[in-house]
Structures are given as C-alpha cells and as structure tokens.
Amino acid sequence: xxxxxxxxxxxxxxxxxxxxxxxxxxxxxxxxxxxxxxxxPGKGLEWVATISYEGSNKYYADSVKGRFTLSRDxxxxxxxxxxxSLRAEDTALYYCARDPTLWGYESNYFDHWGQGTLxxxxx
Amino acid sequence: xxxxxQSPGTLSLSPGERATLSCRASQSVSSNYLAWYxxxxxxxxxxxxxxxxxxxxxxxxxxxxxxxxxxFTLTISRLDPGDFALYYCQQYDSSLTFGGGTKVxxx
Numbered sequence: 001x002x003x004x005x006x007x008x009x010x011x012x013x014x015x016x017x018x019x020x021x022x023x024x025x026x027x028x029x030x031x032x033x034x035x036x037x038x039x040x041p042g043k044g045l046e047w048v049a050t051i052s053y054e055g056s057n058k059y060y061a062d063s064v065k066g067r068f069t070l071s072r073d074x075x076x077x078x079x080x081x082x083x084x085s086l087r088a089e090d091t092a093l094y095y096c097a098r099d100p101t102l103w104g105y106e107s108n109y110f111d112h113w114g115q116g117t118l119x120x121x122x123x
Numbered sequence: 124x125x126x127x128x129q130s131p132g133t134l135s136l137s138p139g140e141r142a143t144l145s146c147r148a149s150q151s152v153s154s155n156y157l158a159w160y161x162x163x164x165x166x167x168x169x170x171x172x173x174x175x176x177x178x179x180x181x182x183x184x185x186x187x188x189x190x191x192x193x194x195f196t197l198t199i200s201r202l203d204p205g206d207f208a209l210y211y212c213q214q215y216d217s218s219l220t221f222g223g224g225t226k227v228x229x230x
C-alpha cells in the first residue's frame with residue numbers, strides 16, 4: 001500500500017534552515033508528481049509546493065517562494081523540502097502528499113498523504 | 124487567487140442524519156477542478172471527492188459531490204459515527220487553494 005513518511009521537523013530559530021524528507025513506498029515514486037501541504041496549529045490547510053514526476057518543474061506558494069526549495073531523489077524514493085530563512089508563520093505540520101496522475105501533467109489534488117512532521121519556528 | 128468560502132463553519136447533527144456542506148468560490152472553477160477532503164482529529168486529510176463529483180477509491184457511496192462554476196456541495200446521506208470530522212474543499216483550477224473548513228459535530 002502507498003506509504004509516505006515525513007521526517008526532519010523540529011524546533012528552529014527564526015532565520016535558520018531546516019530540511020524535511022518524505023520517504024515513499026508502495027508505489028512507483030518516479031511516476032508521480034508530489035506536493036507539500038502544511039497546516040498551522042488549529043488552522044486550515046495551505047498548499048506549499050509541487051514537483052513534477054521527473055523533477056524538472058517546480059511550483060511554490062507565494063508565501064514560501066524564494067525561501068523554500070523542493071527536490072526529489074527518484075533513486076531513493078525520497079522527496080525533500082529545503083526551508084531557509086524560516087519565520088514564525090512557517091510553524092506548521094508539514095504533510096507530503098501524492099498527486100494522483102501517473103506520468104504527465106499534475107492533477108494538483110492529493111490522493112495519498114503522510115502523517116506529517118511538525119516544524120516550530122521560535123526563538 | 125480563487126478564494127473558497129465554506130459554510131456553515133460548524134454543522135451539528137445526529138448519526139443517521141443527512142449533512143450538506145457548501146463551498147463557494149470567488150470566481151468560476153473551470154472544468155469542475157474541485158476536491159473534498161475529510162480530516163479526523165489527529166489524522167492526515169483523506170481524499171473523498173475529486174473533479175467535483177467523482178468518489179475517490181474506497182469512499183462509501185453515502186458521500187457525494189455536486190456543483191459547478193462557483194457553487195459546490197458535499198453531501199453525506201447518512202452520518203456514521205466516523206463521519207464526524209472536519210471537511211475541506213480545494214480547487215486546482217488556478218494554483219491550489221483550500222477552503223477554511225466545515226466541522227461536522229455530534230449534536
């Protein structure tokens with residue numbers, strides 16, 4: 001079955017960096033676009049970033065553009081989110097999620113989700 | 124950016140009752156590119172509906188989606204105990220945005 005396991009969260013000071021990972025299993029990782037979605041404590045969902053199945057196309061929410069970088073290692077079935085210049089408003093549970101479309105253009109909704117990794121930005 | 128407004132904020136119902144959740148878009152959502160998710164406490168969201176009315180794999184047929192343009196509805200025909208949760212709509216026509224959520228609670 002599809003499994004997505006996030007890691008790398010923690011407490012970090014404002015202005016510092018953190019790298020999140022998402023280990024995928026149970027499906028052919030290279031065939032699917034992937035996304036990050038976050039949820040601030042007690043708040044709703046916010047899309048963060050998307051990467052195409054082969055990694056050449058990347059899209060970011062305005063709130064993280066220029067600070068966050070998405071990448072993937074298809075040989076390791078792993079998705080990464082490099083987060084720089086972190087701010088208090090980046091505090092959230094970060095979910096890795098799969099796009100449902102096999103190959104081709106992203107559908108841009110999410111058919112499988114991980115359990116999330118918590119990032120807390122605080123001095 | 125397409126803003127999605129969900130109503131009501133909270134829906135208080137009893138098991139077995141019908142739930143009707145609304146999602147209104149600030150501009151037309153082309154090709155009905157709208158999804159619905161359920162989020163139970165302490166859990167990740169789960170896809171229920173995509174393309175406004177298509178049920179995701181494994182979703183019971185008591186969940187149905189309808190609507191087009193700017194007005195969309197998620198209907199749960201008979202509430203099971205496990206259906207008391209938060210529900211979010213999401214559009215994927217122009218970038219990706221979520222609604223603020225509707226909580227379905229036990230009356």
